[in-house]
Amino acid sequence: MMKMATKIIQAQDDIWEPICKEIFSNKTVAIPTETVYGLAGNAFSEEACKEIFRIKGRPSDNPLIVHINGMDMLSRIVDVNEIPSKIWPIMKKFWPGPLTILFPCIPHNKGGVCDQVTAGLPTVAVRFPSHPLALKLISLTGLPLAAPSANLSGGPSPTTAKHVFDDLNGRIPYILDGDKCCLGIESTVIDCLQDPPLILRPGSITKTDLLPFLPNIQTFDSLKRKDSSSILATTLSIKPSTPGMKYRHYSPNAPLILLRPINRDDCFEEKVVKFITEKFDTYNNIIRITSHLTMDFPISKHSKYMEIKCSSTSSSSEIAQNLFDSLRMADSYNPSLIIIEDLEDDDDINLGINNRIEKASSSIIYL
Ligand code: TXA
Ligand code: MG
Numbered sequence: 533m534m535k536m537a538t539k540i541i542q543a544q545d546d547i548w549e550p551i552c553k554e555i556f557s558n559k560t561v562a563i564p565t566e567t568v569y570g571l572a573g574n575a576f577s578e579e580a581c582k583e584i585f586r587i588k589g590r591p592s593d594n595p596l597i598v599h600i601n602g603m604d605m606l607s608r609i610v611d612v613n614e615i616p617s618k619i620w621p622i623m624k625k626f627w628p629g630p631l632t633i634l635f636p637c638i639p640h641n642k643g644g645v646c647d648q649v650t651a652g653l654p655t656v657a658v659r660f661p662s663h664p665l666a667l668k669l670i671s672l673t674g675l676p677l678a679a680p681s682a683n684l685s686g687g688p689s690p691t692t693a694k695h696v697f698d699d700l701n702g703r704i705p706y707i708l709d710g711d712k713c714c715l716g717i718e719s720t721v722i723d724c725l726q727d728p729p730l731i732l733r734p735g736s737i738t739k740t741d742l743l744p745f746l747p748n749i750q751t752f753d754s755l756k757r758k759d760s761s762s763i764l765a766t767t768l769s770i771k772p773s774t775p776g777m778k779y780r781h782y783s784p785n786a787p788l789i790l791l792r793p794i795n796r797d798d799c800f801e802e803k804v805v806k807f808i809t810e811k812f813d814t815y816n817n818i819i820r821i822t823s824h825l826t827m828d829f830p831i832s833k834h835s836k837y838m839e840i841k842c843s844s845t846s847s848s849s850e851i852a853q854n855l856f857d858s859l860r861m862a863d864s865y866n867p868s869l870i871i872i873e874d875l876e877d878d879d880d881i882n883l884g885i886n887n888r889i890e891k892a893s894s895s896i897i898y899l
Contacts, residue, residue, distance in 0.1 A: 596648070712857075
């Protein structure tokens with residue numbers, strides 16, 4: 533089969549016609565958003581949506597997020613009379629932005645998005661992005677765009693046009709270059725259709741941001757982690773309902789070990805160093821992704837060790853912005869092992885970062 537040449541294109545006036553043409557002919561293009569790059573196609577088109585799943589190698593039961601440019605478009609895909617009243621102020625406050633909300637969808641046979649988008653669920657996940665290039669494409673086509681992250685399924689999400697190219701070169705015609713994504717982790721996904729409302733995927737819009745609007749909102753991850761048989765989880769019969777939760781996600785090619793402190797004290801760094809030193813017996817090329825300066829330690833002359841700093845300031849937003857890039861960069865050195873630690877849960881954005889790190893890792897070691 534002939535491979536198509538994938539072009540990375542800069543946003544200029546003359547690029548929109550060919551890009552829109554691809555969307556109108558039910559093909560896909562990669563576009564920047566404020567969170568990560570997305571692989572966009574017409575959400576009404578079965579052909580386009582099947583193409584998205586095929587290109588990414590995505591399991592067909594993992595539904596897609598639909599990107600819109602305002603309330604008129606929302607009303608074309610969602611039964612607005614069925615929207616619970618508590619959702620309206622949330623849309624007003626956080627849209628456009630990195631928040632995806634589940635809605636009762638208009639079925640495809642009544643004019644709604646195609647069944648591939650929803651994976652046959654009665655709900656559709658909708659996001660109104662703030663990135664000007666994403667908004668421009670939605671407006672020029674006049675179509676809601678289904679867009680999962682523009683990476684090969686299972687790998688780290690793409691936060692630059694180059695990341696998309698590395699994964700999808702030869703599979704898509706165009707990557708619209710919008711520079712580095714400013715947030716770096718995917719949108720927060722919330723389900724307000726059940727009680728209590730749930731954060732299905734933590735992101736830059738945090739629980740603290742949402743609490744004034746949804747005082748009983750819960751984070752699905754934290755419910756699960758504290759105690760899977762907890763009173764909350766059982767008596768409220770929470771149905772975690774993001775099908776994507778069961779799949780491998782964000783993972784680099786090399787095994788990734790997540791080191792999690794039992795106690796976050798000064799000894800943790802020493803334990804990490806000891807752990808890595810011992811691992812040199814088995815792994816001769818170790819990369820550590822970290823946000824802080826680490827101690828020097830003895831490395832046998834047969835082993836290679838490198839550190840990748842995912843932040844120069846240790847700020848949560850900078851770590852979020854660089855996390856996927858660091859995982860991809862680590863892989864580019866072909867290490868035999870990658871080590872990462874998770875962050876303190878004190879900062880809300882850290883929950884989103886830790887969620888990605890935990891899902892990306894092949895094992896978790898408590899030290
Ligand atoms: O920031 C983002 O949300 C990015 C950019 C491109 O907008 N998109 C993104 O899409 O992360 P994706 O496909 O990689 O993640 C979509 C998530 C999955 O975890 C999926 O299971 C969940 O949203 N989802 C989609 N529709 C759903 C539905 N109807 N019910 C529950 N979860 C749903
Ligand atoms: Mg994804």
